[in-house]
Amino acid sequence: GENVEQHPSTLSVQEGDSAVIKCTYSDSASNYFPWYKQELGKRPQLIIDIRSNVGEKKDQRIAVTLNKTAKHFSLHITETQPEDSAVYFCAASMGRMRFGAGTRLTVKP
């Protein structure tokens, strides 16, 4: 089955810096790659997603890149703000969704 690895597990940046979180997946049939943000005590919420026929997608300060050959995808957050502090999960799916273990991002003011 699908296996998703996510790195790093924790990430601390200064406000205004960029943050990058990386994920690899094992099943080459996976065709959908979402990223979720989870604030403390809340439910996960989708922040951006990408499909296997697209290499890059951007939404304001957030971008995701996908390398199908290498089977890895990354989340890029630019101009980080304290409210970006949360746990971020990547996932890979072809029907059933498999999540990474999460990255705790802390943005220091």
Add this chain to the structure above:
Amino acid sequence: NAGVTQTPKFQVLKTGQSMTLQCAQDMNHEYMSWYRQDPGMGLRLIHYSVGAGITDQGEVPNGYNVSRSTTEDFPLRLLSAAPSQTSVYFCASSYSSGLADSYEQYFGPGTRLTVT
């Protein structure tokens, strides 16, 4: 729309007790799933359903049962609670056009379960 709702929000059980976690959605989504979330392990799929009357196992199905008699409801039953089932449980739903296709999953608020 209420989206995805879950009850209860919190629950404490003794080892060996059984209970049902409720999940409902009002978005007419075909695909529904149950996850458990443990520290450092992300979200692990317990069971899922691609439509009324159809369910299947995920990564960690042991000790749990599900049924899907309607499109709206997808209850999760713990047969005989164990301390290892202490976790936060999330129900999710999404639009689905087929088993090989995926779309955004909408999560419920979660149920925090403690088994003593």
